[in-house]
Amino acid sequence: xxxxxxxxxxxxxxxxxxxxxxxxxxxxxxxxxxxxxxxxxxxxxxxxxxxxxxxxxxxxxxxxxxxxxxxxxxxxxxxxxxxxxxxxxxxxxxxxxxxxxxxxxxxxxxxxxxxxxxxxxxxxxxxxxxxxxxxxxxxxxxxxxxxxxxxxxxxxxxxxxxxxxxxxxxxxxxxxxxxxxxxxxxxxxxxxxxxxxxxxxxxxxxxxxxxxxxxxxxxxxxxxxxxxxxxxxxxxxxxxxxxxxxxxxxxxxxxxxxxxxxxxxxxxxxxxxxxxxxxxxxxxxxxxxxxxxxxxxxxxxxxxxxxxxxxxxxxxxxxxxxxxxxxxxxxxxxxxxxxxxxxxxxxxxxxxxx
Amino acid sequence: xxxxxxxxxxxxxxxxxxxxxxxxxxxxxxxxxxxxxxxxxxxxxxxxxxxxxxxxxxxxxxxxxxxxxxxxxxxxxxxxxxxxxxxxxxxxxxxxxxxxxxxxxxxxxxxxxxxxxxxxxxxxxxxxxxxxxxxxxxxxxxxxxxxxxxxxxxxxxxxxxxxxxxxxxxxxxxxxxxxxxxxxxxxxxxxxxxxxxxxxxxxxxxxxxxxxxxxxxxxxxxxxxxxxxxxxxxxxxxxxxxxxxxxxxxxxxxxxxxxxxxxxxxxxxxxxxxxxxxxxxxxxxxxxxxxxxxxxxxxxxxxxxxxxxxxxxxxxxxxxxxxxxxxxxxxxxxxxxxxxxxxxxxxxxxxxxx
Numbered sequence: 001x002x003x004x005x006x007x008x009x010x011x012x013x014x015x016x017x018x019x020x021x022x023x024x025x026x027x028x029x030x031x032x033x034x035x036x037x038x039x040x041x042x043x044x045x046x047x048x049x050x051x052x053x054x055x056x057x058x059x060x061x062x063x064x065x066x067x068x069x070x071x072x073x074x075x076x077x078x079x080x081x082x083x084x085x086x087x088x089x090x091x092x093x094x095x096x097x098x099x100x101x102x103x104x105x106x107x108x109x110x111x112x113x114x115x116x117x118x119x120x121x122x123x124x125x126x127x128x129x130x131x132x133x134x135x136x137x138x139x140x141x142x143x144x145x146x147x148x149x150x151x152x153x154x155x156x157x158x159x160x161x162x163x164x165x166x167x168x169x170x171x172x173x174x175x176x177x178x179x180x181x182x183x184x185x186x187x188x189x190x191x192x193x194x195x196x197x198x199x200x201x202x203x204x205x206x207x208x209x210x211x212x213x214x215x216x217x218x219x220x221x222x223x224x225x226x227x228x229x230x231x232x233x234x235x236x237x238x239x240x241x242x243x244x245x246x247x248x249x250x251x252x253x254x255x256x257x258x259x260x261x262x263x264x265x266x267x268x269x270x271x272x273x274x275x276x277x278x279x280x281x282x283x284x285x286x287x288x289x290x291x292x293x294x295x296x297x298x299x300x301x302x303x304x305x306x307x308x309x310x311x312x313x314x315x316x317x318x319x320x321x322x323x324x325x326x327x328x329x330x331x332x333x334x335x336x337x338x339x340x341x342x343x344x345x346x347x348x349x350x351x352x353x354x
Numbered sequence: 355x356x357x358x359x360x361x362x363x364x365x366x367x368x369x370x371x372x373x374x375x376x377x378x379x380x381x382x383x384x385x386x387x388x389x390x391x392x393x394x395x396x397x398x399x400x401x402x403x404x405x406x407x408x409x410x411x412x413x414x415x416x417x418x419x420x421x422x423x424x425x426x427x428x429x430x431x432x433x434x435x436x437x438x439x440x441x442x443x444x445x446x447x448x449x450x451x452x453x454x455x456x457x458x459x460x461x462x463x464x465x466x467x468x469x470x471x472x473x474x475x476x477x478x479x480x481x482x483x484x485x486x487x488x489x490x491x492x493x494x495x496x497x498x499x500x501x502x503x504x505x506x507x508x509x510x511x512x513x514x515x516x517x518x519x520x521x522x523x524x525x526x527x528x529x530x531x532x533x534x535x536x537x538x539x540x541x542x543x544x545x546x547x548x549x550x551x552x553x554x555x556x557x558x559x560x561x562x563x564x565x566x567x568x569x570x571x572x573x574x575x576x577x578x579x580x581x582x583x584x585x586x587x588x589x590x591x592x593x594x595x596x597x598x599x600x601x602x603x604x605x606x607x608x609x610x611x612x613x614x615x616x617x618x619x620x621x622x623x624x625x626x627x628x629x630x631x632x633x634x635x636x637x638x639x640x641x642x643x644x645x646x647x648x649x650x651x652x653x654x655x656x657x658x659x660x661x662x663x664x665x666x667x668x669x670x671x672x673x674x675x676x677x678x679x680x681x682x683x684x685x686x687x688x689x690x691x692x693x694x695x696x697x698x699x700x701x702x703x704x705x706x707x708x
Contacts, residue, residue: 078464080434081632110432113465115633138593153662154653158646166590168597176593178586210656226579232532232665235646236520239492239530243522243642244633250646278435279469279598288597292512292589292604299508302564308507311586 006334007326009353014039016337016349017054023344024061026068030093037092041124042327045318046179048188049124051329055336057090058344063261066090066120072097080109083245084116088264091122095141095269099128102273103135110278116269117245121256126179126315129167132273133175136282140272141165141179144241147251149183150221152228155210157221158251161186162237169276171283171290174319178311182230182237183222190219240270326353360688361680363707368393370691370703371408377698378415380422384447391446395478396681399672400533402542403478405683409690411444412698417615420444420474426451434463437599438470442618445476449495449623453482456627457489464632470623471599475610480533480669483521486627487529490636494626495519495533498595501605503537504575506582509564511575512605515540516591521666523630525637525644528673532665536584536591537576544573594624680707 017038021031034057042050060066070089074097076082082101086094098114105112122128125141132139145160161181168176185204193200193216205219206212213219224230242249245268254265276282293310301308322328329337334351341348371392375385388411396404414420424443428451430436436455440448452468459466476482479495486493499514515535522530539558547554547570559573560566567573578584596603599622608619630636647664655662676682683691688705695702 077632078629079462081464081629083633108433109463110435111465111467113628151650151653151662153656153660154650155656156653158650158653164587166593168593176589178590180580180583180586182580182583184580184583210654225583226534226536226538228663228665229534229536229538229579232534233518235530235665236532238646239520239522239643243639243646244492244628244630246634246638249642250649274467274598275432275435276598278431279437280600284600285597288603289593292592295604296505296508296512299505299510299512300564302507302509306507308505309582311582311589 003331005328005330006351007353008329008349008351009326010039010043010322012350012353013042013051013327016341016346017051019346020054020058020340020344023346024058024068026061026090027070030068030070030089033093033096034090037096037123037127040127043319043322044124044126044315045322046124046126046315048186051327052333053121053123055340058340059261060120065261065263065265070094074101076105080105080111080113082112082114084114086116086119088118088120091119091143091267091269092127094119095122095128095271096131098269099131099139099141099271099273102271103132103137106137106273106275111272111274113270113272115244116271117247118264119267119269120265121267122269124179125163125165126167126177126312128271129165129177129179130175133167133169133177135273136169136276138274138276139165139167140274141269142237142240142271143267143269144238144249144253146255146257147253148187148222149224149231149234150206150210152224152231159231159234159238160253161222162234162241164233164237168289169282169286170293171286173290174316176289176293176310176312177315180311182224182233184225185222187222190216190222241268244268244270357685359682359684360705361707362683362703362705363680364393364397364677366704366707367396367405367681370695370700371405373700374408374412374694374698377700378412378422380415380444381424384422384424384443387447387450388444391450391477391481394481397673397676398478398480398669399676400478400480400669402540405681406687407475407477409694412694413615414474419615419617419619424448428455430459434459434465434467436466436468438468440470440473442472442474445473445497445621445623446481448473449476449482449625450485452623453485453493453495453625453627456625457486457491460491460627460629465626465628467624467626469598470625471601472618473621473623474619475621476623478533479517479519480521480531480666482625483519483531483533484529487521487523487531489627490523490630492628492630493519493521494628495623496591496594497621497623498592498603498607500609500611501607502541502576503578503585503588504560504564506578506585513585513588513592514607515576516588516595518587518591522643523636523640524647525640527644528670530643530647530664530666531669534665536578536587538579539576541576544570544576595622598622598624
């Protein structure tokens with residue numbers, strides 16, 4: 001089989017993921033929100049958190065990590081706050097439902113914040129942040145993750161790559177979004193370097209004893225950005241995601257990839273929405289954010305051939321391309337998808353786009 | 355004059371700063387909140403943002419940067435939100451007043467957020483975050499700052515070192531606090547390296563053309579932690595601090611140290627308080643945060659002689675020392691303080707502590 005990427009029409013990707021989840025027993029609303037999360041993440045080029053995870057998620061459904069028919073329990077606790085028990089649903093669905101509650105709270109109270117408990121992996125956080133931005137709000141999204149980030153001065157990890165996401169509407173283009181783990185590198189990238197037989201950049205990973213390494217195979221944990229600074233941010237995200245939700249925190253957060261598909265994960269998330277008009281005219285805000293982005297893009301370049309970009313720009317560029325050219329999928333994943341299609345009795349993925 | 359640090363009793367430092375501000379014409383409440391900010395910051399060992407700034411602040415009062423008798427205008431805009439016009443007060447005072455409003459909002463609405471406009475330099479953000487923690491809330495504090503951080507791929511800065519602060523109560527000790535600029539280094543540290551004739555560490559600063567440098571004298575701008583990651587965080591902080599308050603943003607933020615003491619600064623801040631009990635039992639939260647901190651401190655060490663610390667630990671250790679031994683002040687600053695005392699007609703700083 002060739003190594004060339006296969007381009008699949010973006011709506012065909014959505015169709016396939018949605019039908020696979022339905023065929024695997026997932027309730028309609030949950031399947032829709034989860035498929036939208038995976039599809040939109042791939043569309044934006046964040047492939048590590050996109051549709052390639054589908055097969056993993058189906059394993060999680062079969063093993064009992066994820067509940068296909070969750071009983072979401074929403075409880076408003078004050079004018080701007082509430083909690084959502086996700087009943088072990090897909091994190092994409094529980095996260096989106098939580099963010100929608102946050103937006104609803106913010107419409108009345110100016111801001112809204114929702115703590116989610118008993119959830120699972122929720123994919124890329126921008127999916128949720130952008131939902132708030134679409135409602136003229138600043139969106140905030142946190143989740144904790146598998147412990148993989150070395151504590152400064154220690155030999156071992158304590159926190160995960162605990163991402164921070166913020167999104168906000170702009171005047172003339174799709175919303176601003178910043179969605180970033182607090183490590184310089186992701187473990188998915190380490191896996192890629194392993195496959196490609198390449199050495200890692202310096203100062204991004206360490207081995208089992210906490211010694212810096214550029215050997216991708218020896219890499220056991222990741223370094224936080226700014227060392228103790230990124231570590232502090234990881235602790236902040238864990239506090240909002242884990243401590244406020246009452247889930248296991250720090251190095252007690254369960255692992256996503258330990259090969260055990262039978263245990264619940266007990267992941268916590270935290271979502272927030274700030275209604276911009278509670279602070280300032282929303283058109284002024286959008287205009288000024290647009291002006292800042294435009295000014296940044298026009299800053300004098302270090303290298304004439306490399307544009308200065310605003311966070312989210314690479315994703316916007318990729319989305320425009322992929323809407324036109326389709327979403328590239330690795331042959332390895334195509335194969336796994338077609339096996340899954342036959343197992344689940346759904347139409348195979350149509351790969352005849354180009 | 356010897357170069358040896360002079361240890362001054364911590365309460366004498368407070369007395370001196372407070373009386374100097376009063377003698378310079380600052381209204382009592384504003385002087386108290388500002389003096390407390392400077393004093394507590396020095397007490398915690400964050401000397402760059404502590405009492406050494408007093409002389410600079412008096413220059414700002416005399417020149418008209420800072421209004422000694424501000425008319426604060428508070429407006430609640432929704433159940434969880436409000437705005438404060440600081441009328442060019444000291445940022446320490448406007449920030450603390452804003453945070454107290456945020457706490458009050460959060461008591462009722464679960465969370466509270468206050469956007470501050472027409473403010474000035476507000477010192478170290480932990481001062482505000484810790485106020486929320488003292489009320490069993492998670493405190494959040496943002497401010498934008500003088501543009502000094504190189505945009506990735508550009509030759510010039512756009513954003514400032516825009517700090518992020520979060521604080522939260524713990525079970526058996528003073529609150530957790532994380533207070534960090536989004537650059538690895540501060541410009542105050544660059545100044546120290548210049549004075550000491552030392553080369554800078556690698557990859558923390560660049561020259562006027564955006565080229566990396568370890569020459570402290572050539573250093574013109576700072577690199578963000580994690581490059582585009584810290585840059586995104588700077589943009590987030592500027593969004594909350596500047597865009598929501600309607601103040602100049604990005605590279606239009608005024609400079610603190612341009613030697614011009616006659617212009618207003620038009621700085622914006624953003625403060626938030628999350629009532630922990632709106633999400634989870636507050637004792638459970640404190641206990642779990644304590645357990646995590648204790649576990650982190652007990653992690654296996656890379657170097658047996660260097661403890662693994664939680665954000666805020668160095669400040670807690672320093673505060674305990676300084677409450678006992680006094681606050682160390684440079685002879686250069688003692689000299690400036692005594693000149694100021696005679697100009698303002700107040701008791702000179704009593705340096706006979708030891």
